[in-house]
Amino acid sequence: MTESDNEFVCFKNVQKSYDGKILVVKDLNLSIGRGEFLTMLGPSGSGKTTCLLMLAGFETATHGQILLDGKTINNIPPHKRGIGMVFQNYALFPHMSVEENLSFPLEVRSMGRSMREQKVKHALDMVQMSEFATRRPSQLSGGQQQRIALARALVFEPELVLMDEPLGALDKQLREHMQFEIKHLHERLKVTVVYVTHDQTEALTMSDRVAVFDDGIIQQLASPDTLYEEPINSFVAQFVGENNTLTGVVEKIDKSSATVRLDSGDMISAMPVNIHKSGERTQVSIRPERVETDMKRLPEGGYTISAEVLEFIYMGDVFRTRLKVAGNDDFIVKSRNSPDQSRLTPGETIKIGWLPQDCRALDA
């Protein structure tokens, strides 16, 4: 990979303010490689769409530079950027048929008729929508409209495709199916995709890398597994995946381990992530599936603590148990439904345990 392949899209110190007072995007630095699938994940209002609009050219950056393939594009109008875009509401032109919608980007590029027809057909085949060519968008279901929108963004073969919550309006099952399809298209066409969502499962399953946004800042930029297993602050830990938190004060800290006095008085040891000195308040984070309720399975060196069972939920593939641990009565444990797994009854007091390296001490 050359330098420019690693930096196909590049935000450099980009800031954006709509009203001149509040910065919606604060000092964004982000490089996206050629062919990468990058997801911007974040809560509502965190500035994801704004970033996408700046990249597409519909909003201008208040400060900073945006580069595409090594060239600054700040002053290039949207229609000359050659970036495909899929909108949350699809934005299919209601007065044109599916065919005409797909043909539109080719027509404005003055492509010949036979060439156009061929490409439109190819794009429709790609999303398995050939038999709907003559329909109006209003005569299609949400999922079908979604496919057409996708085909339209790809039909003129852009190198970069932006998608702003493209699956937001679909039901769960269809959404999962479409995630899979988009992912496959990405792999086949080798386009670069910048994808916006506030659904963390979607982000984790589809992306090469995920940028977690909050408050106009990238909180963490990492691959899905790193993001899930090694969140670098409590926002990311909370936002990505399910998470148990115990609050306390740092008692003692060195490079690879820290001792935390929980608010209940218990002392636990944890991995220090972004705490720096003793006396600091901290949130300790443990994933529900890393907590063991059966002491026989707890590996050597595990930490144990007593807990009261509040609720037991049978979910088929997993058991979900709500416990009261160190004053936190919303402590969740997930255990696999295996033959030897014990089913807990509410009211009993048990011992639970985890490994100190699964227990991350983050900022409060």
Next chain:
Amino acid sequence: MRALLLIAPLLAFVLITFVMPIADMLFRSVENGIVSDILPRTSAAIKDWNSQGVDDLPHENVYRNLLVDLTIAVKRRTQTRVGSRLNYEAAGISSSFRRVGRGLRSFNTEPYSNYFIHQDENWGDTGYLEQLFSNPRISAALPSSASAFRTWQTDFSSDQIITPDDFVFVALASDLSTLANDKVSDLGIDSLRTAHADIDQLSTSSIKHMFIEFDKNWGDVNLWKTIKTFSPRYTDGYFLNAVDLKRGIDGVERRDQSERIYLVLFVRTAVMSLTITVLCILLGYPVAYLLAHLPLRKANLLLILVLLPFWTSLLVRTSAWKVLLQQEGVINDILVTIGLVDDAARLVMINNQFGTIVAMSHILLPFMILPLYSVMKTIPPSYIRAARSLGATPFTAFWRVYFPQSLPGIGAGSVLVFILAVGYYITPELVGGVKGTFISNRIAYHISSSLNWGLGAALGTLLLVAVLILYWVYDRIVGIDNVKLG
């Protein structure tokens, strides 16, 4: 049911103040009761007359019936109404009616009463006649005289007079002379048979001659044709008139060049309304676009400016255009001052079509802007963005994506503006002069000045039908579902 009760007051209000007057007005465009109401016997008698040439005047009996009708009409003071009604169709008739009404007394009708009374004293006795006409068979055989006698009884007789007026005998003569011998015999009344035998004697004192001698117009075939044409209860005459046609000697024909005014007016109304509509689209579209895309606060301010005209009187606005456009007006003054126009050749911009178009476009502009605005507001910005991201220039994106979606707004605005313009009345009246007036001004003239309500109603009906047809065509082409008012 309860819903119906709740809207009942409104329904009644609309029905009484709106639907009924309009229905009545529409009915007047074909209704033509005046001639047959006031000249019932003449109308009946003239039915069989079909003129073969200029000398072929109606039969003596028609004149006799006219005399009877007119005598009654004069008594009731209604004879001028027939005159004015017929005058719409042929100028000059009303004076013939007025004059004959005054001169009727000088007609020597005594021979008629004498003829009957000399034969039989009983004819001079009201009681005898009363008894005679109370027989339904006789009333049916002698319709004119029966009704004339009854009218005489109610409108003319007093306790002192026992002999009917002459006109009753004129009617009797007319009835008898049309009956065949055997019919009279069938009635079985001797005095009738005797009177019938010699009835031709009376042709020596011809009522027809009396009329023509008094006023030679009554010997004019055309006058009678007019009466005959307009004697039926319903007429298409108003409608023919409204499209510059008339019922001539050989059926329907075009009016003389000098009398053709309505078709020109209809066409002018349509063309000018269309011009105004197009002008409103051209002027209103950018404003609506701006309104729909400005930040809310500024858009509201602009909207108030658009709506401002609604809060000032229509008359004030129209008069303001007078001030601006007249030859000594503001615009001419400015043009002269900057030397663009010579002082001697100031532009004529008012009291012509230009004035009407300018003033009306201004007045109707909000009706274009508001529907456009409400449609444009519902077009999400993502469509334009999508088009741009797909490679369209700003203009292509607008023209191929935005504009087609704003068409329902244009449609709604156009229908609104055009229909309002077609029926507009005050503004063309004030700034239109002669060349810039609409059909509605003519309708108003007929309703309030010439009092030819029938013609006014016919013109109004045509206008209504034209608008409905247009609406239908529009629905066919564009689809009324595609029209959005908000």
